[in-house]
Amino acid sequence: MVSHDAHAHAAPQGFIRKWVFSLDHKVIGLQYFFLALAAVLTGMFLSLLMRIHLVWPNASLPFFGEIKPETYLSLLTMHGTIMVFFVLTTAPQGGFGNYFLPIQIGAPDMAFPVLNMLSFWTTFLGFLVLIAAFFVTGGAPLHGWTGYAPLSALPSAGPGEGLGADLWIISIAIFCIGALMGALNFITTTLDMRAKGMTLMRMPLTCWAWFITAILGLLAFGVLLSAGILLLMDRNLGTSFFVPLGTVNGVLTGHKGGSPLLWQHLFWFFGHPEVYIAILPAMGLCSQLLSVFSRKPIFGYKAMVYAILSIGFLGFMVWGHHMFMSGMSPYSAFAFSIMTMGIGVPSAIKTFNWLGTLWRGKIRFSSPMLFAIGFVSLFVVGGISGPFLAQPVLDIYLHETYFVIAHFHLIMGVASIFGIFAATYYWFPKMFGRMMNEPLAKAHFWLTFIGAYAIFMPMHYYGMAAGLRRYSQGTEVAWINALAPVQKFISIAAFVTIASQLIFVINLFWSMKKGEKAADNPWEATTLEWITATPPPHDNFGGVTPVVHNGPYEYSVPGTSKDFVMQTDAAVEAKH
């Protein structure tokens, strides 16, 4: 154990040290949270433009004019990049993980507060560089968030592939550096800073999720960073890692000997674990919430921990399932597909255990719980479409269709976002000392839940009918043109769902100022963030170091007066 005193630092007084270059993990967590909020609003706005363009390609929009096919591709590239990196990676881990991991394990701060500050400001810089790509000559890149070479490696391959593409790569490289620093901090903090009695198997599942996510990040972002640097060299220094002999428009590119598939291997070696980086924290949180609001211990705590571990482990062995049609060996494809079906097993275990937690519970339908139940429902749909795509025989047909879009948006996008919403409604009282408005929260849930299904369910059908993704217009290909009514329905559903997110934004800012004052433990939950003041003091526990005696999910213990036993209460573990 590292001495806690070594990390204790006095509460800063000035505005700059307190709110801008803060070393306090709670402030840094909030900074990540608001960065992700700005990013998600940007990303959502881009998707709004895309949905308008898909249905009314010739519409002239105020400020934007007519959206051209290449602009559409820039929008989808930036939408994907912003959402994956600056929302799905930033909010659950950087935001809530930063704020609550140290508190939930009883630590006064992260292990390396300065590194923590640096990792936030690095990430912030990455975001600025990415947004800058919109404003340079040629605009943002059009190569998609996966940036497949040679399209991403050759400035002559299309508009946006000039300076815009360079900025895109630099932004991702900067993001990787920030994420690596963050990962080191999370791992060290979890291993070294736990309070007395907080054994690994007494950690809340949220902490397990953040811990394993950090390990995934440490192993994955390094590879993406390397790949990004190689791509930058191909573009600017005349190397040929990813570009073979070839021409664009009859003009020799000047490259030879590179392998386009090498980029895909490196990218997906990062890209697949990234899916779990996005979803694991949401899984951990929803496990937590299902237990809290069912007033029941989590079903199969150990199985849940082992499931997280095996998802993390197997997550590194399945990247080839993105490449079944790439020209990779069909034997590799089959091996990757077996591993991919294998990773479905721990995911299925988690679903069973979530249902098992609800079973014979006493469910309270507060807004965090609604989002947690919504998460399970969405996770099931996204999980069920996985085994279709994981089988190469079916992927021959489904690859690059909207079926894929439906699958990963539901599981990695919407389910993870439901985790973020649940986390916001659940922890807002602790972070801001006030409750969020519950009727608004419930309205937000119903509109978003039904809206998400209305958007993404039809995308499965569109994909089953071979509707292709990344098509700025469906008018050219007859069978895609025939699917236009489906696109129209999806766009209308998207407009309503996007508009209803305003309810969340209004609720968030209104409640910060005007929300009802929150009690220290409004949800009657057991983990350590609920034993401390609201909001927590600078050192989290006001000079006291908590001592832990119980597991994180002791609800409805027979023979106790309340229906929950705090982790710091006298031990009840002998009773079961």
Added chain:
Amino acid sequence: MGLALLVVIWLITLIGSYFIIAKTWWLPVGASAAAAGIDHHFTTTYILMGTVFIAAQLALGWFAWKYRDRGAGSKAAEYSHGNTKLEVVWTILTIILFVGLNLASKSIWASERFDAAKPGAVQVEVTGMQFAWYFRYAGPDGKFGATKPELEDASLGGAGALGLDTVDPASKDDVITGVMVVPVNREVEVILRSHDVIHSFFVPAMRFKQDAVPGLAIHMHFTPIQTGEFELACAELCGLGHYKMHGIVKVVSDEEFSQWLAAREAEKQ
């Protein structure tokens, strides 16, 4: 609130499943030898995964309503940390389901991708470039002439676009077209190439898709079993004209195919 969840989740499940069962939007009728097997495996997967989907959603909605908090004084939640026996059972069942499903499709994948095209298959070289497809037949000599990147000039179309080296004697009888014509009931060996960026050759009716990667010549095969015109389209983001990079596979009788090819040869003379 529990009842509302039950109703909404069940309704979503019902509506979502309806369009799958009714096949309102579905795969086009299969026109290749492999289509029947692939479609059969689709159905198997739909039945198994659909059952899991419906069961999980029904249970979720049902539990939300059944185990709602019925107010102070009602029965407390059950104090249970799980059931190891149950966990082992559903873990094993899931492994059997997922891995078994995949193994069941192995023979189709093997015949599609492990095995090379049989001798005597009709060879067609398919080349993708921003934003067009070209199809090349080797001609009577059975050999494709050499192509050179430095000779490529898309504005010339045909042989010029492919950078065909006219010095090479094998190139003399090569036929290059913008429409892919193939005979019915004979295996077609496709040799996929690309000049610039990655494209993907996708013919939904043939249940056929394969990326065309610059620097590689990828050999694949399929057997059309129905005559007619089938649309193909690019399925890998290749730039601003990606959405209009499409074409036609025309499947004709063996006889018509020979006549067509001979006529193209004659045109060259």
